[in-house]
Amino acid sequence: MFPAAAEYDIDFTIPSTSINRLLSATPADVNSAAALTFSRNVFIPLTTACRYTCSYCTYYDIPGEATLLSPQEVRHRVQVGADAGCTEALFTFGDRPDDRYEAIHAQLDVWGFDDIIEYLNMCCHIALEEGLLPHSNPGDLTLTEFEQLAPVNASMGVMLETTADVDAHAGTRRKTPGQRLNTIRAAGKAGIPFTTGLLVGIGEEWRDRAESLLAIRELHERYDHIQEVIIQNVVPNERSDFEQPSVSTMRRVVAMARVCLPKSISVQVPPNLSPTRELLDCGVDDLGGVSPVTEDYINPDYAWPALSELTDIASSAGVPLHERLPVYDRYLPKQIRREGFTGHPADGGWLTEYITDAIESDGVHGQRYRSVACRDGPLNTNHSISAGESAD
DSSP: OOTTTGGGTOOOOOOHHHHHHHHTOOGGGSOOOSOEEEEEEEEEEEEOOOSOOOTTOOSOOOTTTOOBOOHHHHHHHHHHHHHTTOOEEEEEEOSSHHHHOHHHHHHHHHTTOSSHHHHHHHHHHHHHHHTOEEEEEOSSOOHHHHHHHGGGOSEEEOOOBOSSOOGGGOSSSOOOHHHHHHHHHHHHHHTOOEEEEEEETSSOOHHHHHHHHHHHHHHHHHHOOEEEEEEEEOOOBTTBOOOOOOHHHHHHHHHHHHHHSOTTSEEEOOTTTSOGGGTGGGTOOEEEEEOSSSOOSSSTTSOOOOHHHHHHHHHHHTOOEEEEOSSOGGGSOTTTSOTTOOSOOOSSOOSOHHHHHHHHOSSHHHHHHHHHHTTOOOOOGGGOOOTTOOOO
């Protein structure tokens, strides 16, 4: 039983036989992907407040120091992103920040919002107005909160990290696997294309890694909503004494993910954190969201690669690089999906009217969305903005 699973009625178990079988997987059991993809985004850290104090995280600020972007700041950032050719607005913040930070809650109240979720909803509307598709990562949510945010998000996500109860999550406000699994399940019930993943090297064992992947697969088999799984290594920083996992460790975990997950789920590694070139033959097919205009606020010491470097990574592997939307092909309506798509479309309607109307609009933004979806553009690394430039 996963820690705190009973509290959230997580009613499945992972058979030991399945775990043992997955533990035997190696890079020799998988093939390199035929192509690599990435999403061009603008990173919008709505607030640096978080109720958790995970020991490896440099993102959160303590009460009294945490920031909250104003609507005007959000609009400016998404305008810069849209002007730079981005298609994704990546909204992120810590779990339930207004529960712990009185100043954050007070500011939201002044602006006329009951909580951070209501504010995020409004910010997603701003992104759509200015020409970006929202992808939100607001931590643990309930089904009701997902249903509130689903109309204005092309996709959403939360990292499972691990099903193990690790010291890295210790403290009076601890993150539990039960909470995370409940969130991933709620996203499936709400019918939201979803991103999740593992954080490797925070004290988990090999068996925990296998169990985590199998738990993700189990939830996907129920709801068909997982579009990508990120395999992310922990990195040293000012708050973390964890060592970065070895290349051999990462190669094995990535291969396990590719063996475990159906082909419809992409396996992603973040190119600013991972030894990406040494992982490509282990089944990686996506390089995640990369911003030409903002830094990685969660890992500020590790700059995004320039878009030209992504092309070089793909070229070194002998495969093409394609830009994608924050929502994957199989979740797009048929009239938007590219003609060359050979995968299995997800049954049902996954995108709301707000999102489909934005993609199908006659304006410049709709044209940009559709050209990316059809792999006709706007990938042009010769004129990309340097990763060192900022939208701040």
